[in-house]
């Protein structure tokens with residue numbers, strides 16, 4: 069395949085006695101929609117947390133466009149080009165939808181406190197650009213009419229979409245989506261699938277955690293499967309679907325509602 | 327959501343009126359408002375008369391000084407959600423800078439002012455950088471300690487007067503026609519008011535721009551703020567340092583008016599009083615904080631029997647407020663815009679991203 | 681600076697430091713326990729301690745002990761000491777429980793922010809300090825000598841005084857009892873469950889409110905014991921006594937790793953000794969400054985403390 073954007077090598081993550089990930093190798097290639105699936109507690113979110121610098125892996129390497137992200141500060145990882153959403157929505161509820169998105173867009177501004185106080189030309193320019201970018205993304209996610217409303221007051225589906233808009237605002241090369249369709253009805257899922265494709269077509273690479281198999285089969289180019297912290301499969305959707313180990317992992321575990 | 331939209335609300339009304347006013351009306355309203363505060367010392371009304379000291383003095387200290395400090399502390403506590411319990415330390419650093427340089431060098435107030443502010447900011451960086459990395463409550467206890475430590479250090483160093491402090495601090499040189507003397511608090515009040523207006527202006531600018539968004543994000547969810555690319559430590563240190571700068575400026579002015587200072591003036595109670603002002607008015611809401619500070623500073627002066635146990639009263643007020651009305655008398659409330667066509671920037675046109 | 685004093689009186693200072701450290705350790709347990717279940721520093725804990733010292737004082741007055749009296753002896757002395765100890769523990773324990781109800785409970789049930797809760801606690805703390813300042817007219821109070829203070833023996837130039845030996849031993853016993861309580865009793869298990877994961881604990885049927893009350897009570901009882909030992913050794917108190925002891929005890933808790941009982945014990949002793957040494961060198965006027973610097977240094981170098989926090993990493 070084409071060039072590897074993200075690569076996890078032998079990642080092990082332990083929390084006290086719990087081994088959430090053991091010796092996981094995983095990669096995401098530029099321009100694809102990759103999916104990460106697995107039963108509850110398999111370690112999917114932990115992969116995101118390791119990649120974005122929330123946790124430092126117990127051992128192993130994480131490389132992003134050739135650079136190691138282990139030990140980097142979280143905001144530096146975001147600046148390098150990885151952005152994410154959260155399984156349990158974590159918007160800035162007391163900020164408006166637009167402010168949520170612009171907070172992400174601020175990553176690439178250079179001016180800070182001093183610029184803001186004195187209203188330097190660069191600060192003005194960057195403010196205007198960030199606001200414009202924010203509006204653009206709200207419109208893209210179908211949230212333009214929500215711009216002035218507080219994050220906490222948005223309907224559930226809009227909150228999920230706003231999280232994606234906020235992540236996109238940081239201009240990531242790699243977008244990590246943690247169960248973006250959780251709680252969606254079938255129609256919303258179809259619309260979301262279209263949006264994710266559109267995001268990919270705009271040049272972003274996507275790594276997606278999802279429980280909905282038909283959604284996964286529909287949009288992903290490649291699927292990796294985790295079970296009890298170990299990767300048990302990694303291939304195109306068709307192959308993974310028929311892999312006996314994957315079937316066993318899912319049948320062995322209680323069915324998932326979401 | 328519909329009922330929210332239609333509910334009558336004085337504040338929203340006023341804000342809408344303001345937003346819809348033409349520029350000339352906004353400007354003239356602002357000028358009238360500011361002029362009123364500059365003229366305030368001439369207000370002679372039995373309602374505001376203070377029995378202990380004269381109204382003009384009370385206007386400078388405590389009222390004006392508390393308002394200024396509360397605005398400064400609000401950057402730290404209200405905007406970024408960091409609990410600083412040693413705010414008095416920066417006030418003390420400003421005051422001691424004025425006292426030491428004023429009595430030992432030929433520098434005058436206006437020359438010492440930037441030095442005092444700078445030293446407070448340096449202290450803010452030194453204290454903030456190690457502690458602001460930690461969880462919020464560690465910051466609270468470290469600042470609590472720091473406030474007392476600065477006082478104890480002042481008590482223990484004989485070279486700066488030890489427990490007796492420093493006397494004979496020079497007053498500022500004349501400015502235009504105004505003479506700064508012990509007898510007339512008015513010029514000090516005007517300087518203080520000018521500081522305050524400047525700080526309000528700066529805070530409002532920051533709040534609407536990137537720093538404001540960063541602080542909002544940090545206050546609401548530090549982890550997520552980091553993951554959205556906010557350098558949280560940097561912005562926390564900035565908040566802390568800006569707060570320190572405001573207190574430092576207040577301290578310099580205070581010392582030049584009161585003429586002599588002793589370490590015990592800068593005790594923990596001052597920090598708590600300022601915090602009470604912020605909390606009482608409405609954490610995070612600039613106008614609420616100003617109102618809260620003015621009320622809390624003025625009431626004990628006006629009503630005599632409140633002035634003895636005032637710390638006790640304010641301590642209880644903190645608990646009661648947090649239990650019953652944690653958002654203060656004028657809560658911070660973001661105005662929401664439900665108009666589907668509301669936009670704060672030029673429309674981009676197409677629904678595509680680049 | 682006086683390094684000669686440190687050198688000459690090394691073992692004596694070490695012993696004094698151990699006694700002070702035992703008191704710190706007892707107080708720091710309250711910080712650590714509450715931190716474990718609530719993830720918050722109890723700002724009013726220093727006043728829980730302060731009230732303990734005054735209760736011991738009042739109890740000694742009720743027992744008819746006067747400052748000018750000769751020390752008591754025999755059973756009479758033991759009985760008087762015990763009464764004062766129990767009075768201090770009870771008062772502190774009750775205060776701690778009340779603090780939880782007034783400062784924390786309602787806010788917790790409303791899901792208030794951490795900032796609001798900290799402010800509420802600091803409000804309670806400052807109110808108690810002011811209340812006692814007004815009651816005591818800002819004056820320090822002397823504690824009468826109930827027990828004759830004698831030197832038991834000398835070791836390497838250090839005079840080992842009986843009251844300090846009692847403090848060290850009694851503090852050790854108290855902490856042992858607490859440790860048993862936490863690891864064996866039903867409530868102790870509840871405390872541990874809540875410290876580990878509040879949601880799971882609730883699901884498992886643990887009554888969170890009760891557990892929190894018991895936690896504050898346990899911390900308060902320990903602070904009360906510390907208050908009695910403090911006043912026994914140093915024989916005075918004032919409305920301000922909580923502030924610096926509180927900061928030191930908190931430093932001890934952080935030094936050992938907050939949320940960690942063994943860490944509190946160890947941190948208390950280390951800090952007590954360190955403070956005693958450094959005040960010998962720099963003078964007692966700088967003692968508070970030095971403990972503060974130690975706190976900042978610990979936070980800077982090893983914020984999780986020597987034994988590590990017994991707290992999970994935050995989840996995102």
Ligand SMILES: Nc1ncnc2c1ncn2[C@@H]1O[C@H](COP(=O)(O)OP(=O)(O)OP(=O)(O)O)[C@@H](O)[C@H]1O
Nearest residue numbers: 083088107108109110111112113114992993994995
């Ligand atoms: N901070 C932490 N401390 C302790 N254990 C953790 C932590 N984070 C995750 N774990 C554990 O690691 C394992 C994997 O968790 P993770 O959240 O990655 O699962 P997941 O695959 O995302 O599951 P789900 O589908 O339910 O979201 C679980 O057993 C979880 O309890």
Ligand SMILES: [Mg+2]
Nearest residue numbers: 112113114155
């Ligand atoms: Mg997950």
